[in-house]
Amino acid sequence: MDALDRAIINNLQGGFPICDEPYRAVASLLGTTEDELLRRLDALLENGTLSRFGPMYHAERLGGGLTLAAMQIPPQDFERVVAIVNAFPEVAHNYAREHALNMWFVLATETPQRIDQVIAAIERDTGYTVHNMPKREEFFVGLRFEA
Amino acid sequence: MDMSLALQTDRTPLLLDEADRHLLAAIQSGLPLVSRPFAEIGARLGLSEADVMARLQQLQACGVIRRFGVVVRHHEVGYGANAMVVWDVPDEQVRELGRCLAEFDFITLCYRRPRHLPQWRYNLYCMIHGKTREDVMSNLEWMVNRCGLQGLPHEVLFSRRRFKQRGAVYFAEPQAAGSVREG
Numbered sequence: 001m002d003a004l005d006r007a008i009i010n011n012l013q014g015g016f017p018i019c020d021e022p023y024r025a026v027a028s029l030l031g032t033t034e035d036e037l038l039r040r041l042d043a044l045l046e047n048g049t050l051s052r053f054g055p056m057y058h059a060e061r062l063g064g065g066l067t068l069a070a071m072q073i074p075p076q077d078f079e080r081v082v083a084i085v086n087a088f089p090e091v092a093h094n095y096a097r098e099h100a101l102n103m104w105f106v107l108a109t110e111t112p113q114r115i116d117q118v119i120a121a122i123e124r125d126t127g128y129t130v131h132n133m134p135k136r137e138e139f140f141v142g143l144r145f146e147a
Numbered sequence: 148m149d150m151s152l153a154l155q156t157d158r159t160p161l162l163l164d165e166a167d168r169h170l171l172a173a174i175q176s177g178l179p180l181v182s183r184p185f186a187e188i189g190a191r192l193g194l195s196e197a198d199v200m201a202r203l204q205q206l207q208a209c210g211v212i213r214r215f216g217v218v219v220r221h222h223e224v225g226y227g228a229n230a231m232v233v234w235d236v237p238d239e240q241v242r243e244l245g246r247c248l249a250e251f252d253f254i255t256l257c258y259r260r261p262r263h264l265p266q267w268r269y270n271l272y273c274m275i276h277g278k279t280r281e282d283v284m285s286n287l288e289w290m291v292n293r294c295g296l297q298g299l300p301h302e303v304l305f306s307r308r309r310f311k312q313r314g315a316v317y318f319a320e321p322q323a324a325g326s327v328r329e330g
Contacts, residue, residue, distance in 0.1 A: 001224075009224060014214035018203050020183055020196060038180045044217070045177075052218040054178040055203075057171065061211045062163070068260065070267075086310055097231060097304040101267065104231065104304070131263050133272075137242070139257040140249030140273075 001049070004032060008040055009049070065112035067134040069119065070101040071126070078102070081126045090118045101131065163211070166194060170202055171211070226276045228305065230283045233269035235262075235300040241271055247294040248273045253286045268300065280305060 007030050017025050027037040044050045059066035073081045078096070085105060086094055094105035109115050119130045163171070169192050179187045185203070186196035194202075206212045221229065236244050241259050248271075249257045256274040277283035284303075291297055 009217060009219055012216045013219065014216045016178075016215040018185070018200050018207070018215070020185065020200070022184065023180075023182065034182060038182075041217070042180055047223075048220060049223045050217050051220050052177050053180070053216070054174050054176070054218075055171075055212045055215050056218065057175070058210050058213045061209070062171070068272075082310055094310040096307040096310070098307060099302065099304045131267065133260040133263070135258045135260060137245065137259040139242075139245035139259070140254060 004030065004036075005040060005044060005049075008037070008044070059108060060112075063111065065107070065109040065115040067107050067115050067132055069105055069107055069122075070131045070133060071103045071128050072101050073103050073126075073128060081128065084125050085122060088118060088122065090114070163206075166192070166198075167202055167206065170194070170199060171206070221276055222309065225278055227278060228280045228283050229274065229276045230280075230287075230306070231304045232273050232275060232287060233302050233304065234271040234273075234296065235268045236271045238270070244294060244296065245271055248290065251286070251290055251293075253277065254290075269302070 011030065012026065016022060019025055021034070023037050024034040027034045030037065032040075041050070041053055045053060057064075071081070071085075081103065082094070082096075085091055085103070088107075090107050090109050092106040092108045094103065096102060097104050107115055107118055109118060115132070115134075119132055123130050170188065173188055173192060178184045181187055183196065185199040188194075189196050189199040192199075203212065203215075207215065234244070245257055245259060248254055253275055254273050255276055256272070258272050259270055260272055262268055262270050275283050275286055277286060283305075287303065
Protein backbone atom coordinates (compact mmCIF):
# COMPACT_ATOMS: atom_id res chain seq x y z
CA MET A 1 0.00 0.00 0.00
CA ASP A 2 1.56 3.33 -1.03
CA ALA A 3 0.72 6.96 -0.29
CA LEU A 4 -1.99 7.15 -2.95
CA ASP A 5 -3.73 4.02 -1.65
CA ARG A 6 -3.64 5.50 1.84
CA ALA A 7 -5.00 8.82 0.61
CA ILE A 8 -7.86 7.02 -1.13
CA ILE A 9 -8.72 5.07 2.02
CA ASN A 10 -8.40 8.04 4.38
CA ASN A 11 -10.30 10.53 2.23
CA LEU A 12 -12.97 8.41 0.66
CA GLN A 13 -14.77 6.77 3.60
CA GLY A 14 -17.63 9.12 2.95
CA GLY A 15 -18.46 12.15 0.88
CA PHE A 16 -18.22 10.56 -2.57
CA PRO A 17 -19.66 13.22 -4.89
CA ILE A 18 -22.83 12.60 -6.85
CA CYS A 19 -22.04 14.24 -10.16
CA ASP A 20 -21.71 12.98 -13.73
CA GLU A 21 -17.98 12.21 -13.51
CA PRO A 22 -17.42 11.59 -9.78
CA TYR A 23 -14.17 9.63 -10.12
CA ARG A 24 -12.63 12.43 -12.15
CA ALA A 25 -13.67 14.93 -9.45
CA VAL A 26 -12.15 12.81 -6.66
CA ALA A 27 -9.00 12.07 -8.68
CA SER A 28 -8.26 15.75 -9.14
CA LEU A 29 -8.64 16.34 -5.38
CA LEU A 30 -6.17 13.51 -4.73
CA GLY A 31 -3.76 14.75 -7.37
CA THR A 32 -4.12 11.77 -9.66
CA THR A 33 -6.01 10.79 -12.80
CA GLU A 34 -9.40 9.19 -13.18
CA ASP A 35 -7.85 6.09 -14.78
CA GLU A 36 -5.36 5.68 -11.96
CA LEU A 37 -8.05 6.09 -9.27
CA LEU A 38 -10.27 3.49 -10.94
CA ARG A 39 -7.32 1.12 -11.22
CA ARG A 40 -6.44 1.59 -7.52
CA LEU A 41 -10.02 1.08 -6.34
CA ASP A 42 -10.27 -2.07 -8.41
CA ALA A 43 -7.01 -3.39 -6.91
CA LEU A 44 -7.99 -2.52 -3.31
CA LEU A 45 -11.29 -4.36 -3.80
CA GLU A 46 -9.55 -7.26 -5.46
CA ASN A 47 -6.97 -7.73 -2.67
CA GLY A 48 -9.60 -7.42 0.06
CA THR A 49 -8.49 -4.13 1.66
CA LEU A 50 -11.91 -2.77 0.79
CA SER A 51 -15.03 -4.88 1.14
CA ARG A 52 -17.11 -2.57 -1.00
CA PHE A 53 -17.21 0.74 -2.78
CA GLY A 54 -20.60 2.36 -2.67
CA PRO A 55 -23.38 3.40 -0.33
CA MET A 56 -23.97 2.45 3.30
CA TYR A 57 -27.68 2.37 4.09
CA HIS A 58 -29.61 3.31 7.21
CA ALA A 59 -31.56 0.13 7.96
CA GLU A 60 -34.50 1.65 9.80
CA ARG A 61 -34.96 4.46 7.32
CA LEU A 62 -35.00 1.94 4.54
CA GLY A 63 -37.76 0.09 6.36
CA GLY A 64 -35.42 -2.79 7.20
CA GLY A 65 -34.50 -4.52 10.45
CA LEU A 66 -31.07 -4.52 12.10
CA THR A 67 -29.92 -6.09 15.33
CA LEU A 68 -26.98 -7.56 17.22
CA ALA A 69 -27.40 -11.09 18.52
CA ALA A 70 -25.30 -13.34 20.75
CA MET A 71 -25.09 -17.07 21.42
CA GLN A 72 -23.28 -19.29 23.91
CA ILE A 73 -21.85 -22.26 22.03
CA PRO A 74 -19.73 -25.05 23.56
CA PRO A 75 -16.28 -25.01 21.88
CA GLN A 76 -16.67 -28.54 20.51
CA ASP A 77 -19.86 -27.52 18.69
CA PHE A 78 -18.66 -24.11 17.51
CA GLU A 79 -17.72 -24.98 13.92
CA ARG A 80 -21.01 -26.70 13.23
CA VAL A 81 -23.01 -23.75 14.57
CA VAL A 82 -20.89 -21.17 12.72
CA ALA A 83 -21.60 -22.93 9.44
CA ILE A 84 -25.34 -22.94 10.12
CA VAL A 85 -25.47 -19.30 11.25
CA ASN A 86 -23.33 -17.98 8.38
CA ALA A 87 -25.50 -19.76 5.84
CA PHE A 88 -28.31 -17.31 6.64
CA PRO A 89 -28.10 -14.47 4.10
CA GLU A 90 -29.42 -12.09 6.79
CA VAL A 91 -26.18 -12.50 8.82
CA ALA A 92 -24.01 -9.50 7.90
CA HIS A 93 -21.08 -9.93 10.29
CA ASN A 94 -20.18 -12.72 12.64
CA TYR A 95 -17.39 -12.67 15.23
CA ALA A 96 -16.10 -15.18 17.76
CA ARG A 97 -15.47 -13.25 20.99
CA GLU A 98 -13.82 -14.09 24.29
CA HIS A 99 -16.74 -14.55 26.66
CA ALA A 100 -19.25 -17.19 27.73
CA LEU A 101 -21.43 -15.57 25.05
CA ASN A 102 -18.87 -16.41 22.40
CA MET A 103 -20.62 -15.80 19.08
CA TRP A 104 -21.80 -12.30 18.12
CA PHE A 105 -23.45 -11.50 14.82
CA VAL A 106 -25.37 -8.72 13.12
CA LEU A 107 -28.66 -9.47 11.41
CA ALA A 108 -29.96 -7.21 8.64
CA THR A 109 -33.37 -7.93 7.14
CA GLU A 110 -35.74 -6.38 4.62
CA THR A 111 -38.40 -5.83 7.29
CA PRO A 112 -38.23 -5.47 11.10
CA GLN A 113 -40.65 -8.40 11.51
CA ARG A 114 -38.24 -10.67 9.72
CA ILE A 115 -35.67 -10.34 12.56
CA ASP A 116 -37.78 -12.49 14.89
CA GLN A 117 -38.35 -15.09 12.18
CA VAL A 118 -34.65 -15.40 11.44
CA ILE A 119 -33.80 -15.66 15.15
CA ALA A 120 -36.41 -18.41 15.57
CA ALA A 121 -34.99 -20.23 12.53
CA ILE A 122 -31.42 -20.01 13.88
CA GLU A 123 -32.56 -21.37 17.27
CA ARG A 124 -34.40 -24.21 15.56
CA ASP A 125 -31.52 -25.13 13.24
CA THR A 126 -28.76 -24.91 15.87
CA GLY A 127 -30.57 -25.97 19.05
CA TYR A 128 -29.17 -22.98 21.00
CA THR A 129 -30.76 -19.82 22.38
CA VAL A 130 -30.18 -16.56 20.51
CA HIS A 131 -30.02 -13.42 22.65
CA ASN A 132 -31.38 -10.46 20.74
CA MET A 133 -29.60 -7.17 21.62
CA PRO A 134 -31.30 -4.53 19.46
CA LYS A 135 -30.07 -0.94 19.50
CA ARG A 136 -32.06 1.26 21.89
CA GLU A 137 -30.11 4.45 21.40
CA GLU A 138 -27.24 5.42 19.17
CA PHE A 139 -24.48 7.68 20.47
CA PHE A 140 -22.04 7.31 17.64
CA VAL A 141 -21.51 5.56 14.34
CA GLY A 142 -18.35 6.83 12.77
CA LEU A 143 -16.69 3.71 11.54
CA ARG A 144 -13.55 5.23 10.02
CA PHE A 145 -10.06 3.84 9.81
CA GLU A 146 -6.77 5.60 9.15
CA ALA A 147 -4.51 3.60 6.86
CA MET B 148 -43.11 -1.30 21.67
CA ASP B 149 -39.76 -0.64 23.25
CA MET B 150 -38.69 2.34 25.31
CA SER B 151 -37.01 4.20 22.50
CA LEU B 152 -39.73 6.76 21.88
CA ALA B 153 -37.00 9.34 21.48
CA LEU B 154 -35.89 7.48 18.40
CA GLN B 155 -39.28 7.41 16.74
CA THR B 156 -38.28 9.65 13.88
CA ASP B 157 -34.99 7.85 13.42
CA ARG B 158 -36.81 4.54 13.04
CA THR B 159 -39.57 5.73 10.77
CA PRO B 160 -39.14 4.24 7.32
CA LEU B 161 -39.44 6.71 4.51
CA LEU B 162 -41.71 6.14 1.58
CA LEU B 163 -39.56 5.00 -1.28
CA ASP B 164 -41.00 4.43 -4.72
CA GLU B 165 -40.31 1.43 -6.91
CA ALA B 166 -37.53 3.19 -8.82
CA ASP B 167 -35.76 4.16 -5.56
CA ARG B 168 -35.82 0.56 -4.38
CA HIS B 169 -34.48 -0.72 -7.69
CA LEU B 170 -31.74 1.89 -7.56
CA LEU B 171 -30.74 1.03 -3.98
CA ALA B 172 -30.72 -2.67 -4.88
CA ALA B 173 -28.62 -2.04 -7.99
CA ILE B 174 -25.82 -0.28 -6.07
CA GLN B 175 -25.91 -2.06 -2.67
CA SER B 176 -22.95 -4.27 -3.54
CA GLY B 177 -20.99 -1.48 -5.16
CA LEU B 178 -20.87 1.36 -7.65
CA PRO B 179 -19.52 0.52 -11.14
CA LEU B 180 -15.89 1.54 -11.63
CA VAL B 181 -16.47 3.42 -14.86
CA SER B 182 -16.18 7.06 -15.82
CA ARG B 183 -19.92 7.75 -15.62
CA PRO B 184 -21.23 5.28 -13.03
CA PHE B 185 -24.62 6.93 -12.61
CA ALA B 186 -25.27 6.81 -16.35
CA GLU B 187 -24.42 3.12 -16.37
CA ILE B 188 -26.73 2.37 -13.43
CA GLY B 189 -29.45 4.38 -15.14
CA ALA B 190 -29.04 2.44 -18.37
CA ARG B 191 -29.57 -0.80 -16.46
CA LEU B 192 -32.71 0.49 -14.80
CA GLY B 193 -34.22 2.56 -17.60
CA LEU B 194 -33.54 5.86 -15.80
CA SER B 195 -31.62 8.87 -17.04
CA GLU B 196 -28.27 9.77 -15.49
CA ALA B 197 -29.83 12.99 -14.15
CA ASP B 198 -32.70 11.06 -12.57
CA VAL B 199 -30.29 8.62 -10.88
CA MET B 200 -28.23 11.49 -9.45
CA ALA B 201 -31.29 13.40 -8.25
CA ARG B 202 -32.67 10.30 -6.53
CA LEU B 203 -29.33 9.51 -4.85
CA GLN B 204 -28.96 13.09 -3.64
CA GLN B 205 -32.44 12.92 -2.18
CA LEU B 206 -31.81 9.51 -0.55
CA GLN B 207 -28.62 10.90 0.98
CA ALA B 208 -30.28 14.11 2.17
CA CYS B 209 -33.04 12.21 3.97
CA GLY B 210 -30.60 9.78 5.55
CA VAL B 211 -31.49 6.51 3.78
CA ILE B 212 -27.92 6.57 2.48
CA ARG B 213 -25.71 7.15 5.54
CA ARG B 214 -22.55 7.63 3.61
CA PHE B 215 -21.08 6.96 0.23
CA GLY B 216 -17.52 5.79 -0.29
CA VAL B 217 -15.04 3.02 0.43
CA VAL B 218 -15.88 0.39 3.05
CA VAL B 219 -12.61 -0.71 4.67
CA ARG B 220 -11.79 -4.13 6.09
CA HIS B 221 -10.17 -2.92 9.31
CA HIS B 222 -7.97 -5.99 9.72
CA GLU B 223 -6.45 -5.44 6.28
CA VAL B 224 -5.46 -1.82 7.01
CA GLY B 225 -3.56 -2.80 10.15
CA TYR B 226 -6.25 -2.77 12.85
CA GLY B 227 -5.56 -6.29 14.07
CA ALA B 228 -7.40 -5.97 17.37
CA ASN B 229 -10.99 -5.11 18.03
CA ALA B 230 -12.83 -5.26 21.31
CA MET B 231 -16.45 -4.82 22.15
CA VAL B 232 -16.48 -3.20 25.59
CA VAL B 233 -19.74 -3.52 27.49
CA TRP B 234 -20.75 -1.59 30.61
CA ASP B 235 -23.39 -1.95 33.28
CA VAL B 236 -24.46 1.66 33.71
CA PRO B 237 -27.36 2.98 35.83
CA ASP B 238 -30.16 3.70 33.35
CA GLU B 239 -30.29 7.38 34.22
CA GLN B 240 -26.59 7.81 33.39
CA VAL B 241 -26.48 5.94 30.09
CA ARG B 242 -26.98 8.92 27.84
CA GLU B 243 -24.37 11.09 29.53
CA LEU B 244 -21.77 8.32 29.55
CA GLY B 245 -22.62 7.21 26.01
CA ARG B 246 -21.96 10.73 24.77
CA CYS B 247 -18.71 10.89 26.69
CA LEU B 248 -17.46 7.62 25.16
CA ALA B 249 -18.50 8.73 21.69
CA GLU B 250 -16.07 11.67 21.89
CA PHE B 251 -12.96 9.52 21.54
CA ASP B 252 -11.64 8.98 18.05
CA PHE B 253 -10.73 5.33 18.70
CA ILE B 254 -14.41 4.58 19.43
CA THR B 255 -16.11 3.50 16.23
CA LEU B 256 -19.57 2.52 17.48
CA CYS B 257 -21.48 3.32 20.67
CA TYR B 258 -24.98 2.09 21.50
CA ARG B 259 -27.38 1.47 24.35
CA ARG B 260 -28.84 -2.04 24.16
CA PRO B 261 -31.15 -4.02 26.48
CA ARG B 262 -29.85 -6.08 29.41
CA HIS B 263 -30.62 -9.80 29.44
CA LEU B 264 -30.79 -10.56 33.15
CA PRO B 265 -29.58 -12.61 34.87
CA GLN B 266 -27.09 -13.77 32.27
CA TRP B 267 -26.18 -10.40 30.78
CA ARG B 268 -26.22 -7.22 32.86
CA TYR B 269 -24.66 -4.82 30.33
CA ASN B 270 -26.56 -2.00 28.67
CA LEU B 271 -23.92 0.27 27.08
CA TYR B 272 -21.71 -0.99 24.25
CA CYS B 273 -18.78 0.52 22.46
CA MET B 274 -16.32 -0.80 19.92
CA ILE B 275 -12.60 -0.03 20.16
CA HIS B 276 -10.31 -0.81 17.23
CA GLY B 277 -6.55 -0.78 17.59
CA LYS B 278 -3.38 -2.01 15.95
CA THR B 279 -2.75 -4.35 18.89
CA ARG B 280 -4.52 -5.52 22.03
CA GLU B 281 -2.15 -3.36 24.08
CA ASP B 282 -3.33 -0.30 22.14
CA VAL B 283 -6.92 -1.19 22.81
CA MET B 284 -6.30 -1.68 26.55
CA SER B 285 -4.38 1.56 26.94
CA ASN B 286 -7.13 3.46 25.10
CA LEU B 287 -9.67 1.84 27.37
CA GLU B 288 -7.78 2.92 30.48
CA TRP B 289 -7.51 6.48 29.19
CA MET B 290 -11.24 6.53 28.48
CA VAL B 291 -12.16 5.11 31.91
CA ASN B 292 -10.22 7.91 33.58
CA ARG B 293 -11.53 10.66 31.35
CA CYS B 294 -15.20 9.69 31.60
CA GLY B 295 -15.09 8.73 35.28
CA LEU B 296 -16.00 5.12 34.65
CA GLN B 297 -13.86 3.72 37.48
CA GLY B 298 -15.78 1.10 39.41
CA LEU B 299 -18.48 0.58 36.80
CA PRO B 300 -18.78 -3.14 35.95
CA HIS B 301 -17.58 -3.83 32.45
CA GLU B 302 -16.12 -6.55 30.28
CA VAL B 303 -13.80 -6.47 27.27
CA LEU B 304 -14.74 -8.95 24.54
CA PHE B 305 -11.85 -9.23 22.11
CA SER B 306 -12.65 -10.80 18.79
CA ARG B 307 -10.90 -14.09 18.08
CA ARG B 308 -12.09 -14.80 14.58
CA ARG B 309 -14.08 -12.99 11.97
CA PHE B 310 -16.30 -15.28 9.97
CA LYS B 311 -18.12 -12.82 7.84
CA GLN B 312 -17.74 -9.15 7.09
CA ARG B 313 -19.69 -8.32 4.02
CA GLY B 314 -22.02 -5.63 5.25
CA ALA B 315 -25.77 -5.64 5.49
CA VAL B 316 -27.74 -6.77 2.48
CA TYR B 317 -31.24 -5.39 2.30
CA PHE B 318 -32.17 -6.69 -1.14
CA ALA B 319 -31.76 -10.41 -1.83
CA GLU B 320 -28.64 -11.42 -3.78
CA PRO B 321 -26.15 -14.29 -3.85
CA GLN B 322 -23.81 -14.33 -0.85
CA ALA B 323 -20.22 -15.14 -0.05
CA ALA B 324 -18.73 -16.25 3.25
CA GLY B 325 -15.24 -16.57 4.70
CA SER B 326 -13.17 -16.66 7.87
CA VAL B 327 -10.23 -14.55 9.05
CA ARG B 328 -8.28 -14.94 12.25
CA GLU B 329 -7.87 -11.88 14.42
CA GLY B 330 -5.19 -10.84 16.88
